[in-house]
Amino acid sequence: MRIRCPHCGTRDNGEFSYLGDAAPARPDGMEAQPAAMHDYVYLRDNPAGPHRELWYHGAGCRSWLVVDRDTRTHEITGVSSARDVALSRRTGEVA
Amino acid sequence: MRYSLLSVMGQALRGQRDWKPQWRDATPKAEYDAVIVGGGGHGLATAYYLAKEHGITNVAVLEKSHVGSGNVGRNTTIVRSNYGLAGNIPFYERSMKLWEGLEQDINYNAMVSQRGVLNLYHSDAQRDAYARRGNAMRMAGIDAELLDREGVRGMVPFIDFDNARFPVKGGLLQRRGGTVRHDAVAWGYARAASDRGVDIVQNCAVTGIRRENGRVVGVETSRGFIRAKKVALSVAGSTSLLASMADLRLPIESHVLQAFVSEGVKPLIDTVMTFGAGHFYVSQSDKGGLVFGGDIDGYNSYAQRGNLATIEDVMEGGMALWPGLGRLRLLRHWGGIMDMSMDGSPIIDRTPIDGLYLNAGWCYGGFKATPAAGFCFAHLIARDTSHEDAAAYRLDRFATGHLIDEKGMGAQPNLH
Numbered sequence A: 001m002r003i004r005c006p007h008c009g010t011r012d013n014g015e016f017s018y019l020g021d022a023a024p025a026r027p028d029g030m031e032a033q034p035a036a037m038h039d040y041v042y043l044r045d046n047p048a049g050p051h052r053e054l055w056y057h058g059a060g061c062r063s064w065l066v067v068d069r070d071t072r073t074h075e076i077t078g079v080s081s082a083r084d085v086a087l088s089r090r091t092g093e094v095a
Numbered sequence B: 001m002r003y004s005l006l007s008v009m010g011q012a013l014r015g016q017r018d019w020k021p022q023w024r025d026a027t028p029k030a031e032y033d034a035v036i037v038g039g040g041g042h043g044l045a046t047a048y049y050l051a052k053e054h055g056i057t058n059v060a061v062l063e064k065s066h067v068g069s070g071n072v073g074r075n076t077t078i079v080r081s082n083y084g085l086a087g088n089i090p091f092y093e094r095s096m097k098l099w100e101g102l103e104q105d106i107n108y109n110a111m112v113s114q115r116g117v118l119n120l121y122h123s124d125a126q127r128d129a130y131a132r133r134g135n136a137m138r139m140a141g142i143d144a145e146l147l148d149r150e151g152v153r154g155m156v157p158f159i160d161f162d163n164a165r166f167p168v169k170g171g172l173l174q175r176r177g178g179t180v181r182h183d184a185v186a187w188g189y190a191r192a193a194s195d196r197g198v199d200i201v202q203n204c205a206v207t208g209i210r211r212e213n214g215r216v217v218g219v220e221t222s223r224g225f226i227r228a229k230k231v232a233l234s235v236a237g238s239t240s241l242l243a244s245m246a247d248l249r250l251p252i253e254s255h256v257l258q259a260f261v262s263e264g265v266k267p268l269i270d271t272v273m274t275f276g277a278g279h280f281y282v283s284q285s286d287k288g289g290l291v292f293g294g295d296i297d298g299y300n301s302y303a304q305r306g307n308l309a310t311i312e313d314v315m316e317g318g319m320a321l322w323p324g325l326g327r328l329r330l331l332r333h334w335g336g337i338m339d340m341s342m343d344g345s346p347i348i349d350r351t352p353i354d355g356l357y358l359n360a361g362w363c364y365g366g367f368k369a370t371p372a373a374g375f376c377f378a379h380l381i382a383r384d385t386s387h388e389d390a391a392a393y394r395l396d397r398f399a400t401g402h403l404i405d406e407k408g409m410g411a412q413p414n415l416h
Helices: A034-042 A082-091 B005-013 B040-056 B090-105 B126-137 B148-155 B182-195 B236-244 B308-321 B323-327 B369-385
Strands: A002-004 A009-012 A018-021 A048-058 A064-070 A078-083 B031-037 B059-062 B117-119 B145-148 B170-174 B199-201 B206-212 B217-220 B222-232 B252-264 B270-275 B280-282 B289-300 B330-343 B348-349 B355-360
Touching: A002 A078, A002 B199, A018 B289, A048 A082, A048 B289, A064 A082, A064 B090, A064 B170, A078 A082, A082 B206, B031 B040, B040 B059, B040 B182, B040 B369, B059 B222, B059 B355, B090 B369, B117 B126, B117 B148, B126 B145, B126 B170, B148 B170, B182 B199, B199 B222, B222 B236, B222 B369, B236 B252, B236 B330, B236 B355, B252 B308, B270 B308, B280 B308, B289 B308, B308 B323, B355 B369
Parallel strands: B031 B059, B031 B222, B059 B199, B117 B270, B222 B355
Antiparallel strands: A002 A009, A018 A048, A048 A064, A064 A078, B117 B170, B145 B170, B206 B217, B217 B222, B252 B289, B252 B330, B270 B280, B280 B289, B348 B355
């Protein structure tokens, strides 16, 4: 499996570390009920198929990336900078 | 089917043509008292103990492929009960005791080999941690021995004791640990369950879980609807997929774990040995191949195959510990899908849906648990209360804070 880093080009997956599903959004710690925090910390969709996930290019540019990957085939269909994804999420655009 | 020296010799002369199947390849009935989804080691053991311990025999085990095609046929066959936390210790020791009596119980040669499990330590701090774990085991009546360097040298003289970065200082040994022939476990439990009236239905994939008024009434399958009073999920890496059919989200991620076998060689190592400074463990099969493995790949996967980066990592761990391994060629390797839980410990519990039971979250340690998982899951299904040895494996422990985090890694499944 190779990941096409937007900064470094196509690199072996051994250069990257995996965090997990990119979908869970942290609830406001001051406002959230314990149940919402439980869901965020512990529960996952864990789909067999397309999965949007966070990877860290530790042996390269040290950037966090959002990778679209199929968990059945390991095929990667998209990679973008997590910073760009977060910024566009804040401004309401679709990354 | 009974075996004798005479039958083996007779079959040898007749070209092995006349062996009978060991269990009935059943056609599903319209209704069962209990349906177990997943014909792996855990599901078959559950069916066996439901019949044997609780007299519930109107049971079907549904397997989407063939018996033994999943993780029970893909693991590295190690059994042990060297855990350190209160929630785990009695459960894994029950499993070890069941392993010790398994062959007599089901009259099947599962090649239970108590050759010992030796965990090496490489620093003073690691020795302290192992001493503590060994003491926790001994206080529970489980055998554990803390070996010094010379003790380890007497068992495995060929490893690199004076490695500059990771010198071997000693090890924690559980002599009752060892290996079991994994396929035979599946076959033995299948035969024993089938003999007691359980239907083992192969090539029967569950496609839906039907509910009425919040209660499970059966499963939709590739071979039609099967009505059931109780449905028990025991599907390892596919747990989240089955649970989603009942609108459940679980504290589980599916990850791929790779395992490896070398070419066959003469006897080299007569124990199970683990490297304490990396993730690498090795034993030798009766055919002579070295069986070894290490970390999971670390990303969500349902692919049953991994990538080269992890293979390199496992080999580097092996070479650091045992440089002589470099002379061997790798014969084959494969992957299996692990149900990695959020605290590294399993779940044997009821679900919020009446009649739906869950046995999951085994991470990459499900094989050694097979007998006790079946035993305790059967108890739960039959009596609707947890067995005392599995009482800590609750589904709601993530909400209540009663986590069982043996490695202390937190809610990060790929680190357990």
